[in-house]
Amino acid sequence: SGWFVFGRLADVIGRRWVGVAGLIAGAAAVLAYYRTSWLLAAFAGVVFAESGVAVAINALGTELFPTAVRATAKSWITGAGIVGAMIGLAFVGAASERVGGVAVAICALAVVPALLSPLLLLLPEGKGMNLERWDLPGRGAEQRAQDRAGARRGVPALRVGRPEIRPV
Secondary structure (H helix, E strand, O other): OHHHHHHHHHHHOOHHHHHHHHHHHHHHHHHHHOOOOOHHHHHHHHHHHHHHHHHHHHHHHHHOOOHHHHHHHHHHHHHHHHHHHHHHHHHHHHHHHHHOOHHHHHHHHHHHHHHHHHHHHHOOOOOOOOHHHHHOOOOOHHHHHHHHHHHHOOOOOOOOOOOOOOOO
16 A cells, blocks of 8 residues: 555655655664564554655656666666665674674664655656656757756646657
8 A cells, every 4th residue: 555655645745755754664664663562563664664665766766867768777776776785684794793683783774764865855856747858859958957847836848749760
């Protein structure tokens, strides 16, 4: 159900804010998981919050890059997530004896994304963007900025006829 809730919220309040909320809720849910006897409810909270992060990252990863490099960008985003997960596992393994156990290390690590979550607000907002604008020939940076400003005000982006398809 988190996918549906956060998906709708991302369309209403924006992808960046959903990502921030998901990261903070995820940290809170992980802390709750390791500090309660209600494991099923706490785990459901972890899964619910993770879906918010996934919705935000997937939407932003798709919307912020032109079609020509979108798959490459998503590959780098996915790769960064995998490397981050590997570093996290290594940290937990190395630090668990020093900090008082695996649970303490995981809880310490879970707080880091929540603390860094405001950095998502530095990204452009993808809500209401017209993805076709990236693919229009002759669209410069100034025109794209005007499209984004119009999208924030609810003004539809400039629509031009079908782009010319040229053989490679």
